[in-house]
Amino acid sequence: xKLQMSKRFRGIITPIIxxxxxxxxxTIIMLxxxxxxxxxxxxxxxGAFGDVYYMGEVVRQFTPYIxxxxxxxxxxxVGLFNIGVEGQFIVGWLAAVWVGVSFDLPRIIHxxxxxxxxxxxxxxWAYIPGLLKARFRVHEVIVTIMLNYVALHVTNYIIRNVxxxxxxxxxxxxxxxxxRSEFFQTITDFSRLHWGVFIAIACCFIMWFLLEKTTRxxxxxxxxxxxHAAQYAGMNVNRNIILSxxxxxxxxxxxxxxxxxGTFGYAxxxxxxxxxxxxxxxxxxxxxxxxxxVFFSALLFGILEVGALNMPLEAGVPNELVDIIIAxxxxxxxxxxxxxxxxxxxxxxxxx
Numbered sequence: 001x002k003l004q005m006s007k008r009f010r011g012i013i014t015p016i017i018x019x020x021x022x023x024x025x026x027t028i029i030m031l032x033x034x035x036x037x038x039x040x041x042x043x044x045x046x047g048a049f050g051d052v053y054y055m056g057e058v059v060r061q062f063t064p065y066i067x068x069x070x071x072x073x074x075x076x077x078v079g080l081f082n083i084g085v086e087g088q089f090i091v092g093w094l095a096a097v098w099v100g101v102s103f104d105l106p107r108i109i110h111x112x113x114x115x116x117x118x119x120x121x122x123x124x125w126a127y128i129p130g131l132l133k134a135r136f137r138v139h140e141v142i143v144t145i146m147l148n149y150v151a152l153h154v155t156n157y158i159i160r161n162v163x164x165x166x167x168x169x170x171x172x173x174x175x176x177x178x179x180r181s182e183f184f185q186t187i188t189d190f191s192r193l194h195w196g197v198f199i200a201i202a203c204c205f206i207m208w209f210l211l212e213k214t215t216r217x218x219x220x221x222x223x224x225x226x227x228h229a230a231q232y233a234g235m236n237v238n239r240n241i242i243l244s245x246x247x248x249x250x251x252x253x254x255x256x257x258x259x260x261x262g263t264f265g266y267a268x269x270x271x272x273x274x275x276x277x278x279x280x281x282x283x284x285x286x287x288x289x290x291x292x293x294v295f296f297s298a299l300l301f302g303i304l305e306v307g308a309l310n311m312p313l314e315a316g317v318p319n320e321l322v323d324i325i326i327a328x329x330x331x332x333x334x335x336x337x338x339x340x341x342x343x344x345x346x347x348x349x350x351x352x
Contacts, residue, residue, distance in 0.1 A: 011288050011290075014288075014333075015286050015287070015288060015293065015297070015333060017332070018286065018329055018332035018333040018335075019286070019300070019329050019332075021328070021329075021332045022325050022326070022328035022329030022330075022331070022332055023325060023329075025325075025328050026321065026324055026325035026328055027041075029321070029324060030317065030321060033321075035315070035316070035317045035321070036315060036317070039314070039315040039316075039317070040311055040315045040317040040321070042314075042315070043307075043310045043311045043313070043314035043315040043317065044303075044304070044307035044308060044310065044311055044322070045307060046307075046310055046314060047306060047307035047308065047309055047310025047311065047314070048303045048306050048307035048310075049307075050310075051189065052187070052188050052189050052191075053188055053189040053190070053191045054191075054306060054307075054310075055188065055191075056184065056187075056188030056189070056191025056192070056193040057188075057191045057192065057193070057306045058299075058302045058303055058306045058307075059193050059197055059302070060191060060192045060193045060194065060197075060262075060263060061301075061302040061305055061306050062298040062299050062301065062302025062303075063194075063196050063197045063200045063258050063262070064089075064196075064200075064255040064256075064258040064259055064263075064276050065255075065276065065279060065280065065283055065298035065301050065302055066200040066201070066203070066204065066255075066283075066294060066295060066298040067200050067203060067251050067252065067254050067255035067258065067280075068085050068089060068251075068252060068255045068276050068277055068279060068280025068283065069280045069283030069284045069287060069294035069297060069298050070203055070204065070207050070251045070280075070284075070291065070294055071085045071088065071122075071248045071249065071250075071251035071252035071255065071277075071280055072085055072248070072280045072281050072283070072284035072289075073207070073283075073284035073287060073289040073290070073291075073293075073294050074207055074211075074244065074247055074248045074251060075140075075244055075245060075248040076224075076284060076289045077211060077220065077221055077224050077244075077289050078220045078221070078223055078224040078240065078241070078244035079223060079224035079225070079227065080133070080140055080224075080241065080244060080245060080248075081140060081141050082126065082129075082140065082144060082245065082248045082249070082252075083140075083141050083144045083145055083148075083281065084125070084126065084129060084140075084143070084144025084145065084147050084148055084249075084252075084277070085248070085252040085255075085276075085277035085278075085280045085281070086148045086151075086273050086274065086275075086276065086277025086278055087125060087144070087147045087148035087149075087150065087151030087152070087277070088121075088122040088123075088125045088126050088151070088248075088249045088252035088253050088256075088277070089122070089252045089253070089255050089256045089274065089276055089277045090148075090151045090152060090155050090256060090270070090273075090274070090277075091121045091122060091125045091151050091154075091155060091253065091256070092118035092119070092121050092122040092252060092253025092254060092255065092256030092257055092260075093118070093155075093256030093257065093259050093260040093267055094121070094155045094158060094159070094256070094260070094267050095117040095118050095120070095121035095122075095253065095256075095257075096114045096115065096117055096118035096121075096173075096177075096256060096257035096260040096261050097114075097163075097170055097173055097260040097261070097266060097267040098117070098158075098163060098170075098267075099113055099114040099117040099177065100114045100173030100174060100177035100178070100260070100261055101163070101170055101171045101172075101173055101174065101177075101266075102163075103174075103177075104174065104176070105176060106176065107175075107176040107177075110174065110176040110177045111176065111177050111178075111179070111261070113177075114173070114177045114257065114261055115199075115254065115257050115261070118253045118254055118256050118257035118260070118261075119250040119253050119254050119257075120250075120253070121253050121256075122249040122250050122251070122252045122253015122254065122255075122256065123246045123247070123249045123250040123253060124249070125147060125151060125249055125253070126144075126245045126246055126248055126249020126250075126252070127242065127245065127246050127249065128143065128147060129143035129144045129147065129245060130241055130242040130243075130244070130245030130246060131242055133241055133242075133245070134237075134238035134239070134241040134242050135238065140245070148273065148277070152270060152272075152273065155267070155270075156269045156270060159267055159268070159269050160269060163267075168268060168269045169266050169267065169268035169269065170266045170267045170268070171266065172265045172266050173260070173261055173265050173266065177261060178194075178261055178262070178265060179194040179195045179196045179257075179258070179261040179262035180192075180194045180195075180262060180265065181193070181194050181195050192262070192263050194258075194261075194262035194263065195262070196257070196258040196261070196262040199254070199258070200258065201295070203251060203254065204291040204292070204294065204295050205291070207251075207291045208290075208291040208292070210247075211291075216243075219235050219240055220240050220243070220244055222235060223235065223237050223240045223241065223244075252277065252280075255276060255277075255280075259274075259276075279301060282297075282301070282326065282329070282330045282333075283297045283298050283301055284297075285330060285333045285334065286300070286329060286330070286333050301326065304322050304325070304326060305322070307322075308321075308322035308323075
């Protein structure tokens with residue numbers, strides 16, 4: 001019992017320590033660079049919470065972050081590293097918008113159809129590395145990295161040559177397929193907050209319930225702990241590898257729908273990656289690959305990303321410093337073994 005409580009406490013306190021260390025080192029870098037750290041953090045706070053518009057933007061920002069974090073975390077829990085969330089995110093975005101602009105249907109049919117299209121697109125894109133991993137033991141990191149670039153260029157081609165006539169972006173999705181909310185816009189001074197936040201929160205519950213409360217979830221976690229032991233116990237390891245990648249890709253594709261149907265309402269030709277999928281890796285690591293952890297981690301990243309936009313205006317501090325702080329947080333999370341050693345030493349002293 002004490003051991004379980006110790007592990008649970010360590011799982012909670014380690015990310016918190018990593019965040020604090022990241023902020024402390026980031027503050028030192030600001031001071032050494034000649035910036036006023038106090039003014040910078042005040043500007044960041046005001047940029048996230050100083051106005052209802054900013055608060056709406058924070059929630060809007062962390063909505064796709066939740067789903068990207070869940071996509072990475074779900075694969076991690078099954079012993080896989082889905083670094084292709086960015087590509088699955090992009091194809092899900094395009095699929096949702098494609099359905100949103102191509103059909104004229106009642107809202108009760110059109111919106112769910114566009115959302116389902118994004119999930120299916122992301123899942124199919126993740127099925128490829130899942131199949132190669134299960135059947136041929138091709139490492140999923142290599143395949144998913146390559147598929148990110150394929151997704152970027154293929155979706156750009158489709159936007160220019162299939163959905164439009166050599167245009168850089170599609171039409172706006174029809175009102176029957178949008179996630180935008182006039183109510184949310186009114187109460188948040190016309191921020192881009194939309195109904196997708198409830199979908200993202202529901203997905204946190206779905207991931208938790210699937211992994212912790214179902215037989216299939218037990219099998220998936222067992223495969224993640226030890227594939228050989230799971231196979232010896234009669235579990236179909238290959239099928240579970242493919243299934244986990246498909247579910248992970250579904251979360252990533254749904255994150256794309258949040259942007260395509262909610263934030264922007266269209267799909268545009270991209271000169272590079274959006275970064276949402278890669279941010280999902282950091283969110284999953286900081287959230288210890290748990291649904292609740294991903295939620296709070298995504299919230300933190302949303303606050304940092306939106307609040308940072310106010311730093312150059314109010315404090316004269318480049319918002320790239322927030323990227324440095326985020327990188328430091330990820331570094332300290334990755335170095336959690338060292339933090340655990342320190343906690344163990346303090347724990348032993350406490351026992352004495």
